[in-house]
Amino acid sequence: MHPSTPSQIKGILETALLVAARAVSLAELARLFDPPIHMDMLRKLLDELRGDWAGRGVELVQVASGWRFQTRPEMQGYLDRLKQEKAPRYSRAVLETLTIIAYRQPVTRGDIEDVRGVAVSTHILRVLEDRGWIDLVGHRDVPGRPALYATTRKFLDDLGLVSLADLPPLPELENNLEIDDVEPAPTQISE
Amino acid sequence: MDTSAGVTQVARIYGQPLGDLPPDLYIPPDALEVFLDSFEGPLDLLLYLIRRANFDVLDIPMARLTEQYLHYVELMRARNLELAADYLLMAATLLQIKSRMLLPTPARAEAEEVADPRTELVKRLLEYERMKRGAQLLDERPWIGRDCEQVGIESLATPAARDPEVAITDLPVAWLRLAQRHRVRAHHRVFREQLSVREYMARILRCMADRDHVEFAELLGQTARRAELVVSYLAALELARERMIALAQREPLAPLYLRRTDASLDAQSD
Numbered sequence: 001m002h003p004s005t006p007s008q009i010k011g012i013l014e015t016a017l018l019v020a021a022r023a024v025s026l027a028e029l030a031r032l033f034d035p036p037i038h039m040d041m042l043r044k045l046l047d048e049l050r051g052d053w054a055g056r057g058v059e060l061v062q063v064a065s066g067w068r069f070q071t072r073p074e075m076q077g078y079l080d081r082l083k084q085e086k087a088p089r090y091s092r093a094v095l096e097t098l099t100i101i102a103y104r105q106p107v108t109r110g111d112i113e114d115v116r117g118v119a120v121s122t123h124i125l126r127v128l129e130d131r132g133w134i135d136l137v138g139h140r141d142v143p144g145r146p147a148l149y150a151t152t153r154k155f156l157d158d159l160g161l162v163s164l165a166d167l168p169p170l171p172e173l174e175n176n177l178e179i180d181d182v183e184p185a186p187t188q189i190s191e
Numbered sequence: 192m193d194t195s196a197g198v199t200q201v202a203r204i205y206g207q208p209l210g211d212l213p214p215d216l217y218i219p220p221d222a223l224e225v226f227l228d229s230f231e232g233p234l235d236l237l238l239y240l241i242r243r244a245n246f247d248v249l250d251i252p253m254a255r256l257t258e259q260y261l262h263y264v265e266l267m268r269a270r271n272l273e274l275a276a277d278y279l280l281m282a283a284t285l286l287q288i289k290s291r292m293l294l295p296t297p298a299r300a301e302a303e304e305v306a307d308p309r310t311e312l313v314k315r316l317l318e319y320e321r322m323k324r325g326a327q328l329l330d331e332r333p334w335i336g337r338d339c340e341q342v343g344i345e346s347l348a349t350p351a352a353r354d355p356e357v358a359i360t361d362l363p364v365a366w367l368r369l370a371q372r373h374r375v376r377a378h379h380r381v382f383r384e385q386l387s388v389r390e391y392m393a394r395i396l397r398c399m400a401d402r403d404h405v406e407f408a409e410l411l412g413q414t415a416r417r418a419e420l421v422v423s424y425l426a427a428l429e430l431a432r433e434r435m436i437a438l439a440q441r442e443p444l445a446p447l448y449l450r451r452t453d454a455s456l457d458a459q460s461d
Contacts, residue, residue, distance in 0.1 A: 021343020058342050069342040073333040079340065087337040092231050092326065099326040115318055118232030118277045158335040168328035170321045 009037065010049050017060070017069055023157060025066035064156035064163060090127070097124050101134050102155070102167060106148035108140055125149070133158065227267060233281030234319040236263060241316070248316060251309055253292055257285040288312060391419075391426035396435065399451050404439075407447040 016032055017024055026043070030036040046067055050060040057075045060067060071079060080086045090098075097120055100112045112120045128134040133155035139145040156163065230236045240259050241248055264282050291308040333339045399405050410423055427449055430436045439448045 018342070018344045021341060021345070070335065071340045071342055073338040076338050076340075087334075089330075089337075095326040095330055096231060096322055099322050099329055102329065103322065103325055114315070115322055116232055117234035117281065117315065117319065118275065159329065159332045160335070160339075161332075168325070168332070170325050170328075 006045060006048075009033070009041075010045050010052070013042075013045060014049055017067060020068075023063050023065035023068040028066065061160055062162055063160055064153045070160075093121075094124050094127055098128055098133065098151075098155075101128070101149050102151050102164070103170065105150040105164075106137050108146035108148055110146055112149075224270070227263070232275070233260075233278050234316060235323075236260065236278075237281070238316060238320055238323075248313060251313065253285065253289040253309065257282075257289050260285055284312065388422055388425050388429055391422050392430050392435075395423070395426055395430060395449065399436070399449065402451070404448050404450040407449060410449075 012032060013029060016029065026039060029046075030039065030042055046060070046062075053060050053069075057072055058069050059072050060069055093116075096116055097112055100115050101107055104111065104115070109120050109125070125134070131154075133152055134149050135152050136147045137150040138148045140148055151164070155161075156166075161167065227236075230239065237256070237260060240246075240256060240263075241251065244255070244259070246252060246256065261282060264278055267278070288308045335341060395410055398410055407424075407427060410427075411420060427436070427438065427447075430449075431438045434452060437450045437452055439450055440446070
């Protein structure tokens with residue numbers, strides 16, 4: 001039986017996304033149909049499906065790896081009670097380190113220390129690496145060949161971002177400070 | 192330790208001397224460590240001092256800022272808190288900038304732009320402040336696993352390793368095979384005393400009443416069950432043991448013959 005109506009196709013997309021229990025890419029979703037469904041149509045139907053779920057405790061969202069269903073943040077307090085525990089929060093040191101890597105990647109540990117004005121412990125980087133949010137993408141071609149860190153796709157997925165361009169914009173400098181921008185150190189990414 | 196002892200003038204806010212410590216500067220001695228722990232480093236502490244005193248970050252009064260900063264560093268040292276090298280380095284940087292600003296501008300530098308010695312520090316402070324804000328913004332986002340959870344319907348029909356498929360037509364076939372095998376291994380129900388060896392002994396003797404000998408197979412009817420066979424055999428053996436008949440067989444697996452003896456005649460005549 002070939003799905004013919006948009007609502008049939010939406011039903012299939014909805015079922016596949018719910019059963020997958022992970023983010024499913026557009027290409028994967030297109031392959032559910034034979035012949036494959038056109039990408040524009042797919043995006044349109046996913047947008048509609050997202051609308052269909054408006055007002056429920058669960059929402060359809062688009063992240064870096066594709067589309068997925070997730071609970072709405074307003075529900076988390078209740079879900080935590082069900083689990084009788086709350087996810088711990090990261091320290092400011094971890095959070096600031098992550099932020100510098102996210103906004104200024106690729107960066108070395110030295111770059112992070114310059115911005116924060118304090119030493120960055122190996123522990124902080126390990127916490128973020130273990131989480132799968134940052135990884136080593138190469139070395140800067142300067143003496144010592146320091147490791148360059150960048151954020152991963154999992155970082156985008158876990159924060160509900162489609163791409164780095166989706167990062168919340170940082171506040172602009174308060175006024176036109178005459179900062180002759182120093183050319184950033186040449187970054188050569190070598191694996 | 193009385194942190195305000197001897198401090199007559201803490202700072203000047205746009206020319207106005209500040210005689211007392213601002214209320215938010217007062218730190219109970221026990222809380223000092225906690226208070227300083229709340230700073231992520233010298234840049235964070237400097238930003239706090241600048242924002243609290245409402246200094247213009249683009250025109251920082253270096254003398255006052257340095258004084259306040261050194262005040263904290265002094266507090267840390269007085270309480271023997273482990274003073275990170277980063278804080279001492281910043282103190283040195285502040286003092287260096289302050290002293291450079293006191294130097295008169297060389298006349299030959301008039302033509303070219305004279306670099307403000309504070310520029311580098313201001314750049315760092317602003318960049319750090321932006322990153323602090325960025326960290327807040329990231330923290331406010333819904334994080335999976337913290338503020339929301341991935342949702343999925345667990346499809347129990349598809350376990351990780353796929354099980355073989357079973358068609359409904361496979362079942363009768365399996366049943367037939369099972370029944371076949373069951374027939375081979377069928378249980379034998381033995382009804383005790385239902386077939387009496389004694390009874391069969393008598394039956395054998397009756398069969399041989401008018402014959403000298405008889406083949407064992409003849410004693411059994413065409414439809415003899417296995418149990419009957421066994422009981423008949425046992426009866427024959429019993430008769431032989433009691434010397435009522437004699438058994439004869441030419442060779443193994445050859446027909447078995449029962450032959451009447453005189454004792455059996457005596458028994459019959461009893």
